[in-house]
Amino acid sequence: MAAAIIARHPSLDCVLIAGDITNFGDVKSARAVIDALFSDGKRRCVFLVAGNCDPLSVRTFFKAEGLETEGYERDLPFASIVGVGGGLRRAGLTSFERTESELNKALTAQLSPLLAKDRKKPVIVLTHTPPYGTNADRHGEMHVGSKEFAKAMVEYGPDVWICGHIHESRCVSLEDGTLVINPGPCSCGSHAILELNESPDEKRLVRASLFR
Numbered sequence: 001m002a003a004a005i006i007a008r009h010p011s012l013d014c015v016l017i018a019g020d021i022t023n024f025g026d027v028k029s030a031r032a033v034i035d036a037l038f039s040d041g042k043r044r045c046v047f048l049v050a051g052n053c054d055p056l057s058v059r060t061f062f063k064a065e066g067l068e069t070e071g072y073e074r075d076l077p078f079a080s081i082v083g084v085g086g087g088l089r090r091a092g093l094t095s096f097e098r099t100e101s102e103l104n105k106a107l108t109a110q111l112s113p114l115l116a117k118d119r120k121k122p123v124i125v126l127t128h129t130p131p132y133g134t135n136a137d138r139h140g141e142m143h144v145g146s147k148e149f150a151k152a153m154v155e156y157g158p159d160v161w162i163c164g165h166i167h168e169s170r171c172v173s174l175e176d177g178t179l180v181i182n183p184g185p186c187s188c189g190s191h192a193i194l195e196l197n198e199s200p201d202e203k204r205l206v207r208a209s210l211f212r
Helices: 004-010 027-036 055-066 099-117 147-156
Strands: 014-017 047-050 080-084 125-126 160-162 173-175 178-182 192-198 205-209
Touching: 004 027, 027 055, 047 080, 099 125, 099 147, 160 192, 173 192, 173 205
Parallel strands: 014 047, 080 125, 125 160, 160 178
Antiparallel strands: 173 178, 192 205
16 A cells, blocks of 8 residues: 555655554565655655554564664754654553653653754654644544643644554644644555745745545
8 A cells, every 4th residue: 555655646755654564474565564654755854753563573664774763863854754653552452552751751861852953854753642622632522642742732833743542543633833734544644745945035835734
């Protein structure tokens, strides 16, 4: 499905993935997904965070390939990107779960020094777990995202927050001044396109749209 999405949008400059690249799969499965993003032969940047269903071997592969965003500020011509992987800990049954405190520590360590600088480019936060209380974290009638992420979104005010994890909460939603995007599962063809204006003198965010 990733190759089909790339074929549909051949002008893509960068692909950001919000985790669960595999469903408890192995490195071979992960590599197949990444290779599909270059199936048209075009050079483009690909960055990601691991999801709660990505095993340790897969996460190690992502880091070795330079794809992992967590712990590495990605300073690109059109944006600065920071990320935090893993799902909010529930029953402890999946491969990569973290407490609220762990999620907050990982994000604050990256966002705080970045936003202390003069912001000349959009700041994009890429997480697997969505912020609590947004249109991106609804599971039935409940909100199941991270409350620490919700606090950080209000405190730091990044321009864009891209997340996943909750498949049924696809959205493009302006939440407290931050554009929150949950594109939904790629395995079903769901994805989102974010367009940015590279000129610092003009409106930085052009638009974001959901596709399926």
